[in-house]
Amino acid sequence: MSTTDVIIEHLISGIQAAIWLLLLTVLLFGDSWVSWATIKDIPTELIIAFIAIVYPIGIFIDEIADRLLNPFVEIIRTHIFNKEDIPNDKRHKVRVSYILPYSKEDDSLRLYFNYVRTRIRIARASIINFSLITIFLILFLIVHSSNDIFQLIMVFCLGTLITLIAIFSWYSFTKTFVQRTAILWKINEKEDNN
Secondary structure, eight states: OOHHHHHHHHHHHHHHHHHHHHHHHHHHHOSTTOOGGGGGGOOHHHHHHHHHHHHHHHHHHHHHHHHHHHHHHHHHHHHHHHHTTOOGGGGGGOSHHHHGGGGTTOHHHHHHHHHHHHHHHHHHHHHHHHHHHHHHHHHHHHHHSOOOHHHHHHHHHHHHHHHHHHHHHHHHHHHHHHHHHHHHHHHHHHHHHO
């Protein structure tokens, strides 16, 4: 995986997190300290400082999402490994780190696995970020708005929909990744035994 891909993943996650952090900050401290008219004239130094802050936040969100979703990844792995008849004593080897050395001559395979892993990371961080954006936006609207029920319902429905899409995407990418890894491991195992 290229360093650029990882940086972009964490920046995306960090920028998403910055949205709900801003909503939380405005919710707690109000918005009188924010001059919305001058936001368009933000100096370059502040943009660089913003990137320097959101990048590590993106790393933290990615790690939290990884820890929270790992039990579900294990359920997906167990289901697929059972379906593929991979013996229990071999399952620890059915990981990309064991498989990729077999495909040194096949760069497209390495790129494919890295691409799917990138999608998994972005989707799993988006689950947390979209959930929190939805929650804090609803709270923000309740505290700082006219409590328009239709507006609150629309924000809730849209936020829930986007979060569900992120969950479905994460599940689909993870399942695909584990299936491809298991199939490739079985192919390599057969070749090693011949």
